[in-house]
Amino acid sequence: MVALISTIFAACKHDNLEVPDASKTFRLAGDFIRNNYDLTMFAAAIDYAGMREELNSAGPYTVFAPNNTAFAQLGITRASDFAGMDKDSLRNMLHYHMLGRRLIKTDVPANNLDSRYASLYEGREPFFTYVAYGSAGPAFPVGDLYINGAFAVKSDVALQNGMLHVIDKVMKYTPGTVQDWLNKRSEYSVFVAALKKFGYWDQLAFEGTCTVYAPDNAALEKGGITAEWVQNVNVNEYLGARLFGIYIIPGRRFFATDFVAAGRLYANGGFAGFIPNDTYKFALKGEKDTYRQLPSTVTITFTRPATPEQPWDQAVRDITGNIAGRIDNLTDNGLVHHLPNFPVLPNEAEKN
């Protein structure tokens, strides 16, 4: 009986319940990134740029961390791939992915395209779009966050010194003009030469903004446009606006995800109009499967306008830029999307 009673008493013994200290359970940004299997490339970049300590300092920071898929789009799959890179520009790139404040998703003005927040890269401001709810109304929340064409696959991860959002694309921002960007890349040399010859080159140095769909040399060659062709072409025989003006959308800045966001917000995610100074039209769209988290694409369509005989617009050719690592290249005066093919053939732009 005594033994039984003592057993009962023993059963009543409880250890002190320890309530975890809220501030201790969250890790510092640098440690969190280093310990996350999906952010190993980002962690390697941070280590290579010597920024671990900064990320483990008091903050507060908001980190937009591209996942390994995002780096793989740029061909970076091993930590050693960073080895040859310039540390300063890598540091700038990483700072462009960080804000000097704590920003949760719902801080961004709801349903506003292109809200701006200063990054730690000299205060330069990426473009934020938070789609809280779509055209169906507030009863049907969406909750997508896009930054410079990247999609936040996971947002609002609390850190001891800030906030972390995982994004599916490395933000590709290059200081300078679109001209500088194209000049530095030899794969666009034919496109550059053609723009110069047809008088579209200078506008790419202007202030303001534009969106350029840039076909590379291989893409133009499929349409018979080579360096030699550009050199020998008689400009007066062609409608320059249609043949090369179609690639430049002046005054507009469309990240691939802008089309996706606008599709959600207004149930209309396309943009179309006449090619400046031409009778033919262009149509733009962008697509992304945010549910399966597939990379986004951009599409440009060359369209023949309606005629009395054929009273509706007819797409001649549409070209999709589906190489995720090569679209959404932001510069100071515009945005460049890579095109793997050509929308307009020279013989479709001949003057009659």
Next chain:
Amino acid sequence: MKRLSLLLSSAFLLCLCACSKVEYTEIERPAYLRVFNELNFRISLANKDEQIPFLTMLIDPVVDKDGLVTGAAIIGDYLNQRDTYAPPYPSHVGESTTKSNPEYPGKESVLVGPVLNGFDLSSWAQVPSGEHRIMFCIRPTNDVPFLQLEPKLRKIVMIDTTLTLNERDVYTLHVFQKNFITKENTVLLREENFHKLPMSDSMVYVNFYNYSAEGFWEADKSLKQGLGDNDNGMLRYGMRDDMNVWMSLTKPFTYNTLPGYHFNYLANIKREYSGKVAHYYSFPLFADTMSNKISTDFMTLFSILAPGISPDQMPYGNYDTESAGTYAFLGCYGNGQFTGNLDLRGVLKMPGLNINIHSGTYNPRTFATIIQSRLSTAGLT
């Protein structure tokens, strides 16, 4: 004795109760103000750099040295684009589940106007008369009160101006886009006079304002994508600056006009920004001579045509949208949600000019209205 003591104690209790002081909110020398956000454009990819027209109104704001608003005497927050129809009573109060307010005072719990000369001013807020600084700030479309927003989001001032309100006068304040090309926005304060006019309750009154943005009707149709929707009919493409209004009264959903009310010339409307009250046009409530003078049911159709075009020889066919601003059409019936087999070309549907409702021994009984029609970029009330 027992009863007496009970009586005494209850009397004592009553005395105690009588001592409680009720503090009534009171505004001395008020003016009556109603505010509309008429920036009725939508943001789309074509104009994505424009701000969403979701506003906070601040009367007599307190601004610190950095230009940051830290308070205001009166705040009208969550001021959304106005509803197409704004009745004189705050109809949306009981049926709304969001904070967004289609007008001020609207859902705000503030002192509202009295019944003035028979007009219910419960959609007009009382504000102290005199000179006021008034500010309209763009705010994000979330539920965070303006003063709790982070400073960055409290600095987008769209309009900052000064207005003078006279004691016991009735005002409507309109925020609208002044220029479609430059996207310049402005405010217009209109001193209403309907409560001073000798109006009859057996007449229906209507007037028209065209506050459209300059350059809207001339602008290319592709720029008007996303402005309004199909419900706005032809008006979503805008109308010219000088238009004639022709009125017809018909039996509901028929082309049979009431005798004497077939394409009657009613008014001329010019696009202008002024605080002037437009002339009220009227017709008898019981225009239908066959009615029993208790209730009547009719549709009011306004054909709005450029000078030189007669409604009898309408050059536009059904579903024609290429009228270059020379034609617009309003149909007013019931609660404005009507559908019928009548093919009304490009009509903008609005509530009827007669109100039929159960009253006393009559069901229904018809009451007349005073309608102010405001035609602007894309939409109307």
